[in-house]
Amino acid sequence: MNVQSTVSRYSEGFDLPVRGDAITADRYVSRDYMDLENKNLWPRVWHLGGMIAELEEEGDFVRHNLGKESVIMVKQADGSIKAFYNTCPHRGNRLVIGEVGGADRITCAYHNWQFATDGTLVKAQDPDDFPNGDPCGKLKLSEVRCETWGPFIFYNMDPNAKPLIEWMEPLADRLKGYGLEDWVRVVYMSADCEFNWKIIRDNFNESYHLPTIHPELATFINDGLPDTLFEMYPSGHNSMWMKGHQATTRNEAFQTGDVPAPLDDVARAWGVDPADYKGRTGDVRQAIIEAKRRLGPGRGYKNYENMTDQQLVDYFHCTFFPNLTLTMSPEQCQILRTEPHPTDPEKCVFQHWILVPRVEGMTEVEGPIGKVPLDWAEHRHSVYGDGQSLGFVADQDLSIGTTQQQGLNSRGFKGCHLTNQEKRIQRFHELLDDYVYDRI
Ligand code: FES
Ligand SMILES: [Fe+2]
Numbered sequence: 001m002n003v004q005s006t007v008s009r010y011s012e013g014f015d016l017p018v019r020g021d022a023i024t025a026d027r028y029v030s031r032d033y034m035d036l037e038n039k040n041l042w043p044r045v046w047h048l049g050g051m052i053a054e055l056e057e058e059g060d061f062v063r064h065n066l067g068k069e070s071v072i073m074v075k076q077a078d079g080s081i082k083a084f085y086n087t088c089p090h091r092g093n094r095l096v097i098g099e100v101g102g103a104d105r106i107t108c109a110y111h112n113w114q115f116a117t118d119g120t121l122v123k124a125q126d127p128d129d130f131p132n133g134d135p136c137g138k139l140k141l142s143e144v145r146c147e148t149w150g151p152f153i154f155y156n157m158d159p160n161a162k163p164l165i166e167w168m169e170p171l172a173d174r175l176k177g178y179g180l181e182d183w184v185r186v187v188y189m190s191a192d193c194e195f196n197w198k199i200i201r202d203n204f205n206e207s208y209h210l211p212t213i214h215p216e217l218a219t220f221i222n223d224g225l226p227d228t229l230f231e232m233y234p235s236g237h238n239s240m241w242m243k244g245h246q247a248t249t250r251n252e253a254f255q256t257g258d259v260p261a262p263l264d265d266v267a268r269a270w271g272v273d274p275a276d277y278k279g280r281t282g283d284v285r286q287a288i289i290e291a292k293r294r295l296g297p298g299r300g301y302k303n304y305e306n307m308t309d310q311q312l313v314d315y316f317h318c319t320f321f322p323n324l325t326l327t328m329s330p331e332q333c334q335i336l337r338t339e340p341h342p343t344d345p346e347k348c349v350f351q352h353w354i355l356v357p358r359v360e361g362m363t364e365v366e367g368p369i370g371k372v373p374l375d376w377a378e379h380r381h382s383v384y385g386d387g388q389s390l391g392f393v394a395d396q397d398l399s400i401g402t403t404q405q406q407g408l409n410s411r412g413f414k415g416c417h418l419t420n421q422e423k424r425i426q427r428f429h430e431l432l433d434d435y436v437y438d439r440i
Helices: 031-040 197-204 215-219 252-256 263-269 281-295 302-306 309-313 392-408 420-436
Strands: 047-051 060-066 069-075 081-085 100-102 105-107 114-116 121-123 143-149 152-156 184-193 229-232 238-244 315-320 324-329 332-340 348-356 364-367 370-373 379-383
Touching: 031 332, 031 420, 047 060, 047 069, 069 152, 081 152, 184 364, 184 370, 184 392, 197 315, 197 332, 197 348, 197 392, 197 420, 215 392, 229 420, 238 309, 238 420, 252 281, 263 281, 281 309, 348 364, 348 392
Parallel strands: 184 379
Antiparallel strands: 047 152, 060 069, 060 100, 069 081, 081 143, 105 114, 114 121, 143 152, 184 348, 229 238, 238 315, 315 324, 324 332, 332 348, 364 370
């Protein structure tokens, strides 16, 4: 079945066909489906493991837990990074408990076996007491594929996986102009949530929910159709361009009256008088492109020069299959992802990172959780609903995630009934099934 969009806009060549498979509730609630994901999905895709900047000296490590699995990424003497499963080859004890750290050796807390930073066993108690001789210098930690892109470290448990840069196609290229490699993480939050990880993947694979769930965005992000541009890639990733510095075309009053707040303030900040745009709010975007080109470099935004006009003012949502979203503006990159719970299909871990470019003289930045210092962010973990905000837009998405999970448990739910603009959801689930049922 190839549903051609009627209203929704897909770029030429990127409206890929879907089969129309039913998307029923079992995939969000069943342990069997979760077991298949653990067996056939997670070990075969690239995972964002951490930031390169977290590793300064040889032996520095960052750990990433994914469901029941755990991987450590360790800085090597030559500056490269190796990744290992976080398990001791003696009797399986988890080696590293903390999220970040550093030492000359990785030491197991059970029988004190010690490993060099390259994973080689260098010390074992009673080395002459092994039937096949001293294992030191021979035994190694189990290694995992590890590559970097931009400021990020990725790993893949599949030794035969495509190189990271090929797997990213074509998004590495599309993201080039932002200069992400020099950006710094200023927010790192996560939360335990009461819904399956795919609930938020679906949410990020459509903008249909914006008018209802995020009405506050309507005056500076244009979520109207056909202004929003969707792309689906053969790699399984997809993207969505939403026009920024424009009010939604779903609301006529925003277009014909005064430039609505907070777009009016944003315009003023770039020397554009909103009074000049009364009755033509849609033109503010172009005026800001010109102002950013003129004033940006003088304000320290050196990264503007390599950006397209679209990148200068719009929101570029890139969703990597299966569970990583980068939402880009020229001044901010939000990393939004959900990861499986170790045992419960009706729970997940939600992560929200924010990266910003370094701008000379800037000491703090305005983000979704208010002003934060332009400095390295410590990890803050909370249980969703305990009063800790993950940013108001993320809070709104998480809140609906909880009630959607409840609704999916009803006998009355017969499967999703999607619009054309939600076709990325359809494709995501079909590709997911192909992995889960081992068809690719
Ligand atoms: S389990 Fe690690 S040293 Fe024994
Ligand atoms: Fe949302």
